[in-house]
Amino acid sequence: MSTQNTDWPLWEVFVRSKRGLSHSHAGSLHAPDATMALRNARDLFTRRGEGVSIWVVPAAAITASSPDEKDPFFEPAADKTYRHPTFYTIPEGVKHL
Amino acid sequence: MTTTTVPTTAALSLADDALVLSHRLGEWIGHAPVLEEEVALANIALDLLGQARFLYSMVGDEDELAYRREERAFLNVQLVEQTNGDFAATIARQLYFSCYQGLLYGELAAADGELAALAARAVKEVAYHQDHAVQWTLRLGDGTPESRTRMQDALNALWRYTGELFTPVEGLPVDPAALRDRWLDVVGGVIRQATLTMPDGPDHTPWAAGAGRQGIHTEPFGRMLAEMQHLHRAHPGASW
Numbered sequence: 001m002s003t004q005n006t007d008w009p010l011w012e013v014f015v016r017s018k019r020g021l022s023h024s025h026a027g028s029l030h031a032p033d034a035t036m037a038l039r040n041a042r043d044l045f046t047r048r049g050e051g052v053s054i055w056v057v058p059a060a061a062i063t064a065s066s067p068d069e070k071d072p073f074f075e076p077a078a079d080k081t082y083r084h085p086t087f088y089t090i091p092e093g094v095k096h097l
Numbered sequence: 098m099t100t101t102t103v104p105t106t107a108a109l110s111l112a113d114d115a116l117v118l119s120h121r122l123g124e125w126i127g128h129a130p131v132l133e134e135e136v137a138l139a140n141i142a143l144d145l146l147g148q149a150r151f152l153y154s155m156v157g158d159e160d161e162l163a164y165r166r167e168e169r170a171f172l173n174v175q176l177v178e179q180t181n182g183d184f185a186a187t188i189a190r191q192l193y194f195s196c197y198q199g200l201l202y203g204e205l206a207a208a209d210g211e212l213a214a215l216a217a218r219a220v221k222e223v224a225y226h227q228d229h230a231v232q233w234t235l236r237l238g239d240g241t242p243e244s245r246t247r248m249q250d251a252l253n254a255l256w257r258y259t260g261e262l263f264t265p266v267e268g269l270p271v272d273p274a275a276l277r278d279r280w281l282d283v284v285g286g287v288i289r290q291a292t293l294t295m296p297d298g299p300d301h302t303p304w305a306a307g308a309g310r311q312g313i314h315t316e317p318f319g320r321m322l323a324e325m326q327h328l329h330r331a332h333p334g335a336s337w
Contacts, residue, residue: 008131029133036232040133043140 009058011037015045016053021096023055031056103155103211104268106172109162110310111201111212112152113173116163117318118194119145120325124181134184137229141191144222151215164329168312168319175309176258178318182251185237185244189251191230196283197262197276199223204271212270231287238291245293252288253296260301264310 008030014023026045031037037056046054065073122142129135153159176194181187202223205216237248263277288295329335 030131031133032236036236039229039232040137043137044133047140 008032009060011041011056012059012062013037013041013045014055014057015041015051017051019052023053026050028059034058104270105156107266107268107270108152108156108212110172110266110269112149112156112162113171114177114194114198115145115152116149117171117173117321118177118190119143119149120321121177121179121181121190122187125187130184138187141226141229144219144226148215148219148222152212155211160329160334164326168314168322170312171314171318171322172310172312173314174258174261175315175318176255176262178309178314178321179255179258180317182254183247184233185247185251186254188230188233188237189248189255191226192234192252192284192287193255193259193262195223195227195230196280197273199227200276200279200283201271201273204276205269208270210270234287234293235291238288238293248291249293252293253298256296256298256300257302260299261309266310 009032010028011031011034012028013026015026016023026041029037029040029044031040034056038054041054041056045051119142122138122145125138126135129138149163150159153162156162174194176190179186179190199220202216202220205212206220207213234248237244239245240248262280263273265272265274285295
């Protein structure tokens with residue numbers, strides 16, 4: 001790798017591993033534009049038959065929750081058991097739950 | 098070594114094209130402008146290596162054919178042995194060759210023969226190689242003044258090696274000459290879309306091109322071959 005930096009933007013890559021499942025985050029990469037990002041994603045993440053569909057999203061377009069806000073965001077859920085569907089028995093044979 | 102049904106010269110010509118270009122693209126590893134592009138070029142190189150291995154194994158022993166033949170025994174076109182140059186030169190070489198290989202494999206897949214199975218599989222790989230070259234030609238040609246100049250220079254410099262692509266190959270069920278008009282259409286379309294100018298120099302010269310298929314190669318090829326073969330020649334039969 002040359003040490004010269006490029007100012008290509010960062011893209012987040014989402015891959016659908018098979019039909020019926022949703023796209024999940026696979027990683028990120030640099031590319032000059034969306035078309036090339038899609039091609040780079042194909043080379044980096046789906047060369048071994050890992051997917052049937054790829055999304056690329058400019059990383060700058062993603063608004064993420066901050067680690068500093070972890071407690072107010074996620075902590076209150078833990079002590080309210082009635083929010084969790086833990087009182088049901090899951091029928092046999094149900095997948096992806 | 099050879100069987101009666103396999104057209105040896107044809108298989109070797111296609112295999113040598115693929116192997117030599119694969120090795121050239123592999124030279125970018127560790128040197129590509131960005132990591133993503135390095136992976137893209139390496140993937141293309143691996144596709145080509147797979148094609149070469151399949152073809153060599155039809156004709157004889159892969160290692161023997163790749164590592165023990167002298168320069169004059171290689172039947173690849175001179176285009177694929179040209180040095181990588183700058184990134185634009187590599188892309189121009191890719192554009193010229195992948196458009197040719199795509200058309201050739203398309204015809205081979207449709208024709209009956211020993212090579213149809215390989216061609217049918219490889220035509221999908223080559224479609225991607227072609228797309229990669231087209232995307233970059235458009236971006237470099239219609240990019241900055243610097244990238245535009247380099248892309249045009251590269252297209253012009255390699256043009257003289259394109260005529261040889263359409264010379265007949267013994268035993269090949271397709272006449273490459275019949276691909277020429279379509280190749281000109283495809284390549285010309287890309288060059289125009291990239292706002293560049295179609296090279297108008299001779300597409301072959303008596304000195305430089307037109308004889309790779311007869312085992313006559315250009316100066317950089319010997320050095321490439323030395324690097325590619327020295328390990329096997331120093332340690333015959335070595336394995337990991």
